[in-house]
Amino acid sequence: MIYDATNDEEPQLLEFMRILSQRERLLLQQIEDIKLVTKEIRNLKAQCERLLEKRCGGPGSSSEDSEPEPDLGLDEV
Secondary structure, eight states: OOSOOOGGGHHHHHHHHHHHHHHHHHHHHHHHHHHHHHHHHHHHHHHHHHHHHHHHSSSSSOGGGOOOOOOOOGGGO
16 A cells, blocks of 8 residues: 555545556456557568568568567567
8 A cells, every 4th residue: 555545545545556557457458459550560570571472482672671570578468
């Protein structure tokens, strides 16, 4: 507990809890949105690589230019 609440602080604490819950819901929705968009990006990248392999016989530019996928830790949520 942050501190002992007296009766007159209860409305403030309840409002603070409401605000925290609202913010948490927003952040969780943003995480889901980010997961969806990154999945779409991976699918589009894979599609581009397949097209490049068909046309050029390879995945495009040298592997030196490709960057590893960052681990955003979104699977843990």
